[in-house]
Amino acid sequence: MVLYPVIRKLLEKRVVLASASPRRQEILSNAGLRFEVVPSRFTEKLSKASFPTPYAYAMETAKQKALEVARRMHQKDLRAPDIVIGADTIVALEGLILEKPVDKADAHKMLSRLNGKEHSVFTGVAIVHCSSQGGKLDMDVWEFYEETRVRFSQLSEELLWEYIHSGEPMDKAGGYGIQALGGMLVESIHGDFLNVVGFPLNRFCKKLAELFYPPRPEDLQREKQDSIPAVDTFDNPSDVEGLGSSQGGAQGVRDRPWAEGGKDTKDAGRRPTVESLPPTPVVELIDGYKVSKALFTACKMKVFDLLRDEGPLSTVDIARKIDASECGTGHLLDICVAFGLLDKTDRGYSNTDLASLYLLSDGEYSLHSLAVHNNNHSWHLYNHLESAIREGANQHQRALQITVDDPFQDSFYRNKEKKLQFMRAMHGLINVAARQAATAFDLSRFSSACDLGGCTGALAYQLARQYPGLKVTVFDLPEVVEDAVYFQPGGPQTGQVSFVPGDFFRDSLPEADLYIVCRILHDWSDDKVHQLLSRISSSCKPGGGLLVLEMLPGEDKREARAAVVQSLNMLVQTLGRERTLSEYRSLLQAHGFADVRAAYVGSIVDAVLATRV
Numbered sequence: 001m002v003l004y005p006v007i008r009k010l011l012e013k014r015v016v017l018a019s020a021s022p023r024r025q026e027i028l029s030n031a032g033l034r035f036e037v038v039p040s041r042f043t044e045k046l047s048k049a050s051f052p053t054p055y056a057y058a059m060e061t062a063k064q065k066a067l068e069v070a071r072r073m074h075q076k077d078l079r080a081p082d083i084v085i086g087a088d089t090i091v092a093l094e095g096l097i098l099e100k101p102v103d104k105a106d107a108h109k110m111l112s113r114l115n116g117k118e119h120s121v122f123t124g125v126a127i128v129h130c131s132s133q134g135g136k137l138d139m140d141v142w143e144f145y146e147e148t149r150v151r152f153s154q155l156s157e158e159l160l161w162e163y164i165h166s167g168e169p170m171d172k173a174g175g176y177g178i179q180a181l182g183g184m185l186v187e188s189i190h191g192d193f194l195n196v197v198g199f200p201l202n203r204f205c206k207k208l209a210e211l212f213y214p215p216r217p218e219d220l221q222r223e224k225q226d227s228i229p230a231v232d233t234f235d236n237p238s239d240v241e242g243l244g245s246s247q248g249g250a251q252g253v254r255d256r257p258w259a260e261g262g263k264d265t266k267d268a269g270r271r272p273t274v275e276s277l278p279p280t281p282v283v284e285l286i287d288g289y290k291v292s293k294a295l296f297t298a299c300k301m302k303v304f305d306l307l308r309d310e311g312p313l314s315t316v317d318i319a320r321k322i323d324a325s326e327c328g329t330g331h332l333l334d335i336c337v338a339f340g341l342l343d344k345t346d347r348g349y350s351n352t353d354l355a356s357l358y359l360l361s362d363g364e365y366s367l368h369s370l371a372v373h374n375n376n377h378s379w380h381l382y383n384h385l386e387s388a389i390r391e392g393a394n395q396h397q398r399a400l401q402i403t404v405d406d407p408f409q410d411s412f413y414r415n416k417e418k419k420l421q422f423m424r425a426m427h428g429l430i431n432v433a434a435r436q437a438a439t440a441f442d443l444s445r446f447s448s449a450c451d452l453g454g455c456t457g458a459l460a461y462q463l464a465r466q467y468p469g470l471k472v473t474v475f476d477l478p479e480v481v482e483d484a485v486y487f488q489p490g491g492p493q494t495g496q497v498s499f500v501p502g503d504f505f506r507d508s509l510p511e512a513d514l515y516i517v518c519r520i521l522h523d524w525s526d527d528k529v530h531q532l533l534s535r536i537s538s539s540c541k542p543g544g545g546l547l548v549l550e551m552l553p554g555e556d557k558r559e560a561r562a563a564v565v566q567s568l569n570m571l572v573q574t575l576g577r578e579r580t581l582s583e584y585r586s587l588l589q590a591h592g593f594a595d596v597r598a599a600y601v602g603s604i605v606d607a608v609l610a611t612r613v
């Protein structure tokens with residue numbers, strides 16, 4: 001029996017599980033999936049230190065496992081499967097990533113660490129969608145992860161050793177198997193059990209459903225209920241696929257009684273009554289701005305820095321130190337707790353791991369400046385969203401009394417403090433996305449790259465780290481380059497990266513095998529994009545590459561919420577918009593690029609790589 005209709009869709013495809021884990025095989029075959037098993041030969045040797053989070057490491061390993069199998073199968077019989085699934089399960093405790101123990105002593109070390117404490121189990125999953133044309137393999141990658149929190153009870157040495165001698169720990173992340181004897185070590189679990197066992201089946205099904213049946217607004221209600229549709233909900237999967245986005249077909253409303261409540265319905269008897277109203281995400285949507293604003297304010301008032309330096313602290317102490325009322329501070333802190341940014345115990349408030357990672361003003365992956373930038377700048381523009389919608393244009397004139405021909409030169413770069421604020425915000429954002437962007441494709445065939453509009457060099461340094469033979473030039477306006485020095489990391493990569501001042505619309509571009517535009521094209525109108533692509537195309541040698549890093553909305557390939565929000569943002573703030581993969585494909589082909597490939601890698605950017613003909 002197949003509960004999720006999307007599993008049925010996969011029955012028509014050649015699916016390969018790139019995993020030797022018997023648990024994964026069992027979980028997926030129990031779900032009714034039909035697949036071949038081709039264990040990956042990718043050795044799990046990625047440098048853990050180069051990942052901002054444990055789950056980023058698990059997702060990358062999962063992706064590499066799946067890509068290795070897809071490439072190998074393609075090479076072997078020139079027929080890649082349609083879909084390759086890779087997964088990687090890790091245990092994370094206090095910043096440490098635990099994989100499978102190498103021997104009994106290692107298992108003992110791991111289990112002793114976990115003893116009496118709560119840890120997280122992350123499984124990263126990569127779904128690689130393959131297609132081949134003329135013998136060339138194209139791969140789109142979709143990735144996600146699931147976290148489950150597991151608490152071990154306090155265990156004696158004797159019990160630990162007895163468990164280790166059972167042999168069970170050896171092929172399992174963290175040195176235990178929750179599904180068997182190891183279940184006795186576990187006091188509590190919060191989250192998906194199967195995720196601990198090795199495969200987050202529930203999230204996998206939801207992800208597939210998103211990919212194959214992108215959600216319609218009215219589906220949000222059901223999503224909120226987080227339910228798996230009943231068996232008979234989608235008897236014929238094609239019914240669901242065929243639903244139009246506007247009115248919904250006759251088949252479509254079968255499992256959406258609320259869809260019939262509209263003015264035009266003939267069946268007014270099925271209108272929801274106040275007793276039968278479904279849970280609504282609308283209030284949450286309405287309240288969204290309050291939460292954003294609370295986060296901006298906590299960042300501005302440096303609450304997270306304070307708690308890093310002096311926490312845990314009580315409300316009274318925090319209020320005194322940030323020079324605020326006790327009652328107001330209490331509200332702010334409670335919101336931060338409710339949204340997972342602060343922990344509250346008898347000893348007071350302290351930062352959660354999430355806040356420590358992203359919200360300290362000087363953290364390596366700090367998004368603090370991005371929050372402050374949204375507060376100080378974007379917020380004012382969004383006050384005029386209605387005008388932006390009516391006029392189809394950005395709102396600098398109305399909100400900030402400036403006419404904008406160039407959204408950067410005119411609004412940020414005229415004032416040193418504004419410029420640095422903007423650079424800090426972009427630096428944080430790109431730093432978080434840089435690793436996924438740099439590894440979305442294998443770029444090792446290029447020996448030089450030029451990052452156009454590369455700002456502080458956040459992406460350039462990550463590229464240098466990933467490809468030790470690559471020389472990267474960051475090309476940006478003189479006023480940006482003069483301050484990029486404040487953002488340079490130390491380390492061996494410094495020598496690989498250089499900065500050249502210039503305007504990519506006017507000055508000649510530095511020579512390179514690979515040109516990169518990361519979150520640049522979305523700032524500009526089609527005319528300007530054509531101008532820039534034509535300049536890149538003239539500088540790029542045949543066989544050279546162009547890597548476009550932008551969000552890719554539409555294409556029915558994945559949930560596109562972040563991309564459509566970003567596209568709206570471009571309307572309000574710039575002269576551009578987000579473009580779909582088909583649009584990029586046409587643009588790039590029009591300027592002499594071919595072999596256009598996409599990788600759906602993250603929530604901040606996706607990647608499109610093309611080769612100069």
Ligand SMILES: Cc1cn([C@@H]2O[C@H](COP(=O)(O)OP(=O)(O)OP(=O)(O)O)[C@@H](O)[C@H]2O)c(=O)[nH]c1=O
Binds near residue numbers: 018019023044171
């Ligand atoms: C915490 C826990 C883990 N596991 C197993 O740990 C392996 C992780 O290793 P991996 O590297 O993700 O996978 P693998 O087994 O090496 O297979 P592959 O996908 O080929 O790399 C997987 O087996 C999982 O089931 C359990 O069976 N039970 C548990 O409670």
